[in-house]
Amino acid sequence: MLDYQAILEEIYSSLKKTEDTGEVASYIPELAKIPKDKLGIHLQLITGEDYAVGDALEKFSIQSISKVFSLSKAFQLVGNKLLTRVDVEPSGNPFNHLSLLELENGIPRNPLINSGAIVVADILLSNLKNPKEDFLNFVRELAHDDSINFNVKVAESERETGFNNYAAANLLKSFGNLQNDVDDVLDFYFHQCSIMMNCKQLTNAFFVYANKGKCLKNVLHLTPSQVKRINAIMLTCGFYDEAGEFAFEVGLPGKSGVGGGIVALLPHCFTIATWAPALNPQGNSYLGMQALEQFTTKTKLSIF
Amino acid sequence: MLDYQAILEEIYSSLKKTEDTGEVASYIPELAKIPKDKLGIHLQLITGEDYAVGDALEKFSIQSISKVFSLSKAFQLVGNKLLTRVDVEPSGNPFNHLSLLELENGIPRNPLINSGAIVVADILLSNLKNPKEDFLNFVRELAHDDSINFNVKVAESERETGFNNYAAANLLKSFGNLQNDVDDVLDFYFHQCSIMMNCKQLTNAFFVYANKGKCLKNVLHLTPSQVKRINAIMLTCGFYDEAGEFAFEVGLPGKSGVGGGIVALLPHCFTIATWAPALNPQGNSYLGMQALEQFTTKTKLSIF
Amino acid sequence: MLDYQAILEEIYSSLKKTEDTGEVASYIPELAKIPKDKLGIHLQLITGEDYAVGDALEKFSIQSISKVFSLSKAFQLVGNKLLTRVDVEPSGNPFNHLSLLELENGIPRNPLINSGAIVVADILLSNLKNPKEDFLNFVRELAHDDSINFNVKVAESERETGFNNYAAANLLKSFGNLQNDVDDVLDFYFHQCSIMMNCKQLTNAFFVYANKGKCLKNVLHLTPSQVKRINAIMLTCGFYDEAGEFAFEVGLPGKSGVGGGIVALLPHCFTIATWAPALNPQGNSYLGMQALEQFTTKTKLSIF
């Protein structure tokens, strides 16, 4: 039997000695203020035990990790009809993400790139009564934690500087793949990205993806088939242009955010979340990627 | 000596017999209302004589033709400094115009594609006291006609549906190549495009480009060097992805607009404007292109 | 306990009733001769049992499936040094595969697209004494079957019509990412693709990828870490531009070939091979894809 606590501590102390060459995301001013030396890891086994090191209880902006939640909610609401408006293929190149959208007539490559997540946000806006509240409640239910909330300052900060997202949303609109107003969709989108959670809350919320759709309290939120598909999308598309690299080195479905968080999971086995704010050039947490690589190497646990 | 009136009439009657397979631009609702059977041609010689057929005195929305005026005004105001923010190369492919902008880090290919014209609009906004008024006055002066005006309905119509331009402007902003607010720049841009002019007014206003910078009343508005350069840009970039085709078949610097207008000129010789609202698949006036092709074939007048 | 034989037979009879809208690959003349109505499935459990239906013992051209073998051999020979010459990211778009190669300075996206496999072939050519023989022996050893051989006619047929591969190889050469002569590399490559195997032989040969590197006879051919990584590459890149779709619908690492074969596997559990020559528009076997989708749906076995 593996001593998970010892493994997490080994990883933690090894990373604390590593020079962190990453950079905290600066394009969202509110995020740029986070100290670079934060590091937390939380592990939740399917059997109930959990383990933590470092800043695992400190909340941070989950950013793109929220795309997994919005995708899940959209699957709940409209099922596979979702796939008429967004594809499920890896996007390949980040350096021309609008190019791809343009070449492919406004159908985003997958729901985990920004343009895809904006389409998903549009679907939620069309199908939820009180979109922001309802979505927040969905995340709270998954994590069993009503303290989870938006960070309005971060949402506002992103609204003021998110020109690239405005470009994507307008391009989607020009192709007829956005039903609501650009401003409304992006207001929702910036709020979903601003949600603050800590590593523990993330492993709790992601429990459904490791447990055939049932949360920690054994309530079914998603069908096993939906979970399987969301996991597949995370594996092939969850890490921008490092998706292949992450599958290659780590071998787990997962999702990263520019707030420095990463969540990953092994179906039927565990969920794990890391937080370290400085990002590598591909936009994924520099130390978080290493933590997960070390974890799967030490435990020999991966889907492959 | 050529009998220009006879030539214009020949062209007119030949085109009236041609089946017009083009389509009136439908993406700007206000433009979609224009009857398809309008056809006007106006020719202005450098020596002063002018000739007309058909609907040469009926005003229409000049749309992208306005980009030549805004480029000229920007050259007046900031000179070659303009070239640090927009290139002068043909754009090649229209099917991925945002792609190119993205690949080239927010520097538009040339000032006659939308993204380039939006950068030029931004420059005018930063350098004119009363941007819309001052720009309108510039066009009025070139054409010696104070009746020229914006069509606010068209501008409004474009503001409501111009998602692709909002996408371009936001992408430019994300690359730091827009100084003013996206909404302000596009408000100016949609107004400049909405200007209403007839063929005669266009040949008058373009007289400066055929006459080394001097207008019909012999006032110098642009230097000979600026005129040479604007003509070069028109020749290589004035017809979207038909620029090469137009140079090949017609052989004159010129500019088209989705309102169905085309203006072209032979330096030291003449300016000519055509108007026929239905567009070919490349977005240029279907009959206008043919009128100019016939004109240069019959007169053997071209820059080549 | 699942009745695998019954499941395979159900799938077989359901597919036999399906109209096969696919088309046999026509660009390699020798392949175009294969009758469209062939259909075989073979399943090999990690525990030793195996099951078959239809034409599971009829040999066909494995084509791109060979890329998994060549990648494995290259990993054996040069280890991770391979990664300096070929990346491991999904390629995204198939419609412009040379474009990507050009934009990324001659480093292919991954070893399972043609350009990547050509680089791998170049590595084998540089590191094997008798490249073709040695490679064939490697495949024979994996499958424990010395009857496996090249189909020289198919190799020749591809040599005469494989202009796109010549284009890719020359482009690689122009970027300095090919050490041997273009003709020599492609001769090897066309031979590797021409290997004839049946479904049973393929499930045998792929046993190593389900069994931590050990073959059916318990000999270690690849390290567990290499196997994990090859599986990751298969999952993210094994089905051209349907990689995401396959992960989404099927959820297994696998590889398809234009000869109509597909092999897939669940680590620690089974390998499965299907053969049906007609291809869908993405170049994957039309019925084979459905067979695997049905198989994972019926058995609920997938990595996710």
Added chain:
Amino acid sequence: MLDYQAILEEIYSSLKKTEDTGEVASYIPELAKIPKDKLGIHLQLITGEDYAVGDALEKFSIQSISKVFSLSKAFQLVGNKLLTRVDVEPSGNPFNHLSLLELENGIPRNPLINSGAIVVADILLSNLKNPKEDFLNFVRELAHDDSINFNVKVAESERETGFNNYAAANLLKSFGNLQNDVDDVLDFYFHQCSIMMNCKQLTNAFFVYANKGKCLKNVLHLTPSQVKRINAIMLTCGFYDEAGEFAFEVGLPGKSGVGGGIVALLPHCFTIATWAPALNPQGNSYLGMQALEQFTTKTKLSIF
């Protein structure tokens, strides 16, 4: 009346003082041997007078300048049927020239980029009895000089290193836009590029393009309409991705080659050729571009 000799001498001495930051083309080994300090200019007026400075009588490899001759010969042979196999639009980006070819299904953007010139070479191969001889004779006739010849060493040097051209030709072949064997077409192409001429011979040979199709000896080689169109293609496509820049700064139809030569012309007025082997990053002669810019600035002669 302009003192052309004085103007050429002024330009020559000014350029001799300029630091030449260009680099001699190194990818064709034979060209890399040419001394960087060569500089020649030759001017031929339509009225018969001619003027020269520097190394105007020293032969060099005309390289891509030969594409104008092959295009002309193809126009003679097949007329506008040529346009079904190659377009006449500027190519825009050089960094992905195969990409464009791929995206546009094997129809090169224009006959002056490599892929387009390879298609033109294929047409000549299909339509000339003794392709290499007949083509050489055509160039000799245009220039009235039988001493003009191939440089077999340069052709051979290019054959051995021209992988990018092999890539382009094979890609064309894969799209069905090449009728002859790749090797035969490229053998012809490398020979046409290897032709040695000096500045004087080039201005003589280009006389037809300034004189409505009639050569210096008043023989009609091309129709006025063909000449007009070839000039249009030179203006919009003659300088790789500097075509717009050249039109903007110089304002003449022309063509450059990586051997360091440039020829340009003003219809009904003059032809001018420059030679300076070091190239700017866009692949055009660094000093040659400046020489022509100075020439049109000093003489105020341009098509605009």
